[in-house]
Amino acid sequence: MYEIWLMLNIVWEIALGIWPLLLAGAVLWLALLGTAWRQDGQHWRANILPALVIGAAVAVVAALLLPGSIGSTLSDMGYWVDWGMLLALAAAVGGMAVAFAWPLLSWRHGRARA
Amino acid sequence: MKKPTAVPPIDPVRRRWLQAMAAAPLVAGATTPSLVKAAVKTRARIVIAGSGLGGIAVANRLSQLLDGAKITIIDRKEEHNYQPGYTLVATGVWPVDKVRDRNADYQPAGIEWVKDMVASFDPVANTVTTASGQRIEYDFLVVATGVHLDFAQIAGMDVAAIGREGLTSVYPSPEAAQATWAAMQAFTAQGGQAVMTLPATPLKCAGAPLKMSFMLRDRLFKAGTLDASKIRFQSALGNVFGVKVVNDNVLERWQTLGIDVEFSRALKAIDIGARRATFSSPEGETQEMPYDLIHVVPPTRAPDAVKNSELAWKEGPFAAGGWLEVDKSTLQHRRFPNVFGIGDINGTPRGKTAATVKKSAPLVAHNLVEVIAGRQANQAFDGYTSCPLITREGSAMLIEFDYEGRLTPSLPMIEPLQDSFFAWLMKVRMLKPAYMAVLKGRV
Numbered sequence: 001m002y003e004i005w006l007m008l009n010i011v012w013e014i015a016l017g018i019w020p021l022l023l024a025g026a027v028l029w030l031a032l033l034g035t036a037w038r039q040d041g042q043h044w045r046a047n048i049l050p051a052l053v054i055g056a057a058v059a060v061v062a063a064l065l066l067p068g069s070i071g072s073t074l075s076d077m078g079y080w081v082d083w084g085m086l087l088a089l090a091a092a093v094g095g096m097a098v099a100f101a102w103p104l105l106s107w108r109h110g111r112a113r114a
Numbered sequence: 115m116k117k118p119t120a121v122p123p124i125d126p127v128r129r130r131w132l133q134a135m136a137a138a139p140l141v142a143g144a145t146t147p148s149l150v151k152a153a154v155k156t157r158a159r160i161v162i163a164g165s166g167l168g169g170i171a172v173a174n175r176l177s178q179l180l181d182g183a184k185i186t187i188i189d190r191k192e193e194h195n196y197q198p199g200y201t202l203v204a205t206g207v208w209p210v211d212k213v214r215d216r217n218a219d220y221q222p223a224g225i226e227w228v229k230d231m232v233a234s235f236d237p238v239a240n241t242v243t244t245a246s247g248q249r250i251e252y253d254f255l256v257v258a259t260g261v262h263l264d265f266a267q268i269a270g271m272d273v274a275a276i277g278r279e280g281l282t283s284v285y286p287s288p289e290a291a292q293a294t295w296a297a298m299q300a301f302t303a304q305g306g307q308a309v310m311t312l313p314a315t316p317l318k319c320a321g322a323p324l325k326m327s328f329m330l331r332d333r334l335f336k337a338g339t340l341d342a343s344k345i346r347f348q349s350a351l352g353n354v355f356g357v358k359v360v361n362d363n364v365l366e367r368w369q370t371l372g373i374d375v376e377f378s379r380a381l382k383a384i385d386i387g388a389r390r391a392t393f394s395s396p397e398g399e400t401q402e403m404p405y406d407l408i409h410v411v412p413p414t415r416a417p418d419a420v421k422n423s424e425l426a427w428k429e430g431p432f433a434a435g436g437w438l439e440v441d442k443s444t445l446q447h448r449r450f451p452n453v454f455g456i457g458d459i460n461g462t463p464r465g466k467t468a469a470t471v472k473k474s475a476p477l478v479a480h481n482l483v484e485v486i487a488g489r490q491a492n493q494a495f496d497g498y499t500s501c502p503l504i505t506r507e508g509s510a511m512l513i514e515f516d517y518e519g520r521l522t523p524s525l526p527m528i529e530p531l532q533d534s535f536f537a538w539l540m541k542v543r544m545l546k547p548a549y550m551a552v553l554k555g556r557v
Contacts, residue, residue, distance in 0.1 A: 003524055006548060006557050013547030070542050071207060072508030072535050081527055082535040 029100060036107035043109040044102070051102035059094025066090060153181035158486050161242060161250055163232045163419075164258035165189035165217050166197075167553055168457030168471045168478075172256050174555025175479035177222035180486070185225040186252075188232050188244060192217055194553075195288055196546055198468050201322050203291040204284040205329040206299065207507065207542060210292045220553050232259065235423040237450040254482060255453045257438050259420055261318050261466065263412040269383035269392075271410065279386050280407040284322055297407060298333060305339030306406030307346070309391055311381045313413040314350040315435060318458055318466045321501035321513075323347075323411045324354060324364055330409075331371050332506040345373045346403070348393055350380035356464060357519040360503070363531050367505065381410065414466075416459060425453065427461045437461030442517065444491040445478050451485060454478050462497065463517050468545075469500030472552045479555075498522060502541040505533050512537035 015022055066089055067073050077083055160176060162169045165187050173187055194215040202208040221227060230244035241251050263285055265271045273286050277293025280301060284291050301308065310327045317323075327347055334340040347354065347368070354375060355361040368375060379393040382400065391408055394400045414435070420426055421436025425447065432439070438455040439448050442462040447453035456478045458466040474495050481491035497517025504510045513530045514522050521530045528536075551557045 002557075006551070009551035009557050010544050010547045013550045014543075017547070067508070067535060070508075070539060072538055076508040076533070076535045076538065078509065078532050078534045078536075079529060081529070085536045085539065 029103075032100065032103045032107070036103040036110070039107055039110040044106050047102060047105040047109055050105055051098050054101040054105075055094040055098035058097035059090045062093035063087065063090035066093075153179060154483055154487055155181045156183050156486050158253045159184045159251065160186070160254045160256065160482075161252035162187045162256045162258055163189075163235075163242060164260055164457075164459075165191060165194070165221070165227075166258060166260050166457060167468055167549065168260075168475060169256065169258035170194075170217070170220050171471060171475035171552050171555055172258065172456050172479050172482075173225055174220075174222045174553070175476060176482065177224065178555060179479060179483045183486075185222075186228060186250065187221060187225055188228045188230060188242065188250070189217070190229050190231050190245075192229070194220060196549060198319070198545060198549065200284045200288065200291040201319075201325045201329070201504065202542065203288060204282070204294040204298070204326065205333065205504075205507075206295045210288050212546070213288050213291070222555070232419045234419055235425050237424050237447075237453055240452070253452060254486060255450075256478065256482065257420060257425065257453065257455045257459055258457050259417050259459050261414040261458045262417045262421075263318075264315075264415050265410075265412045267313075267413045268381055268410065270386065271384050271412075272386060275386050280389055280405060281384075281386055281410065282326075282407060283410040283412070284326055285318070285412055294409075298330060301407040302330075302333045302337040302339055304406075305334060305337075305342035307344050307404060308407045308409075309403055309405040310345065310347045310409045311391075311411050312347070312349040312351055312354065313411055314380060315413040315415065316432075316437070316466065317411070318414055319501070320356060320466070321503050323409065325504040326409050327368070327373055328371075328503075328505050329507065330407075331373060336507075340372075347373055347375045348379040348381065348403075349375065349377050352377050357513070357515050357521070359519075359521065359531070360501075360513055360515075363511075364503075384408070384410070414458075416461075420459060425450065432461030435461070442497065443494040444481050445474060445495055446481060446485070446491045454482050464497055464515070464519070465499035465517075467499045467501065468549055468552070469514070470498065472548070472557065473498040475552060475555075496522075502537055502545065504538070504541065508538055509533045509535060510537035510541050512540060 063086055160183055162173050169187060173185055176185055194217045196213040199208055199213040203210050203213055230246050232242050233245045234243045241249055243249050265273055275281050276283050276290045277297050280297055282294035282297045284294055308330055310323060312323050327345060331345055334343045353361045354364055378395050381391060382394045383392040389405055391403050391405060392400055416436035420438055425438055426436040427433040427439040438459045438461050440455040440460050441448055445455055456475060457471050477493045477495050480493050484491055500514040502510050502512050511531055512528055514524060516522050523530055
């Protein structure tokens with residue numbers, strides 16, 4: 001339980017350090033979601049697969065670039081814990097890409113058909 | 115007979131959400147034990163000497179745990195330094211700004227901050243006197259003064275000269291760490307003879323001299339000047355790290371990396387202009403050693419205010435350094451039960467690190483509250499400490515151990531002696547946020 005509490009605090013402190021960025025991202029995401037939601041002829045279901053493909057592509061790129069962003073390299077991956085952490089971080093980045101890509105694609109698809 | 119009212123069926127998904135919402139306070143309660151306790155009412159006067167990580171962390175916790183206490187922090191220093199980051203600044207990984215904050219931003223509301231230094235302690239009269247002569251009475255005292263870096267034991271040493279003539283030291287300040295990086299860059303551009311030192315006293319962050327050696331070797335390798343260089347590690351300890359399994363692992367690595375080690379050389383004097391260091395052996399023999407770059411690790415002892423007081427150990431291995439005489443389990447003073455120690459000042463077997471404070475600050479606050487409430491200090495510290503030992507840029511080992519030198523990884527899957535991206539990520543991105551949470555009294 002202590003480790004869970006510690007990790008939550010670490011995430012909180014990291015978020016405190018970049019809160020303007022997080023706030024801007026959240027506002028942008030909500031605006032995107034609202035715009036796509038209000039549009040006639042939504043195509044959410046049709047765009048989930050393309051959004052997932054984009055997310056997967058972003059995750060792959062993130063996995064390749066993340067080590068370099070902190071002065072490390074893929075050759076520094078020592079054991080499965082390293083790979084697990086890297087893949088989890090890459091998946092988180094990919095998940096964020098999906099969160100933005102899905103409403104964006106739905107909105108663009110709707111506009112194109114309107 | 116009244117017919118029971120039919121209960122509408124609940125959607126299984128909704129049921130799971132409701133269960134999760136009901137369980138949320140239980141999870142929060144289990145993970146934040148200090149926040150759910152009722153504050154103890156008291157009029158106690160508590161003085162905290164020092165506003166480093168230990169002093170502020172305990173102040174924040176006591177503010178949560180006590181209602182009505184008068185808490186006074188005594189420390190002249192206004193800048194708060196994230197000292198675990200000094201090695202990252204000194205090796206060019208971090209800019210110096212990342213280790214600089216303001217103490218005022220982290221102290222709890224409602225405390226008194228006396229911007230002065232404690233000049234003397236009188237635990238018999240329950241008073242401290244500051245450098246300006248102010249006499250402050252207390253009912254309970256927390257000693258959190260940190261260590262004194264005793265560069266004066268090295269003849270010819272001048273802290274102000276760090277960064278010039280190949281003189282480096284990561285210990286004194288952010289400025290020294292920054293100057294160390296400048297000197298390291300100049301050195302690695304050409305290569306040469308590097309001398310790394312390690313004194314025989316208890317040491318603040320005992321892994322720092324090793325990290326500096328690993329990183330210097332890595333910087334030489336990346337600059338392409340490793341072949342024109344030699345790193346010599348001069349230890350006065352008989353080893354390079356107090357935990358045998360770690361010591362053996364590091365020595366094995368250094369043998370592969372070409373870092374030579376001497377085990378009985380103490381730095382006694384330095385001629386900065388001539389770039390010559392003088393070492394002595396336990397037998398009293400001296401040896402001069404020329405260098406192009408030297409990393410000086412100062413002997414450490416308790417600050418004079420503690421060393422010259424009744425609070426210091428009077429016999430045993432911690433007496434020479436004047437360290438605070440606390441019980442290693444409860445961190446309560448062995449002769450003055452209204453006094454506790456936190457952090458580097460404690461005369462305990464290991465652990466002059468931020469990780470030690472992380473684990474012991476909640477315990478000190480709890481035990482002090484117990485004593486204020488008229489009970490016995492009842493929580494025991496196992497000596498936990500941690501050292502994210504950098505082995506090169508991009509990789510580290512996450513070593514955690516206790517008083518007995520047993521490896522005690524926090525997470526069972528962590529391999530303490532494994533070079534790891536995860537440990538490096540912890541060091542450069544996650545440990546400062548963890549430190550901040552400790553400082554604020556939350557973990």
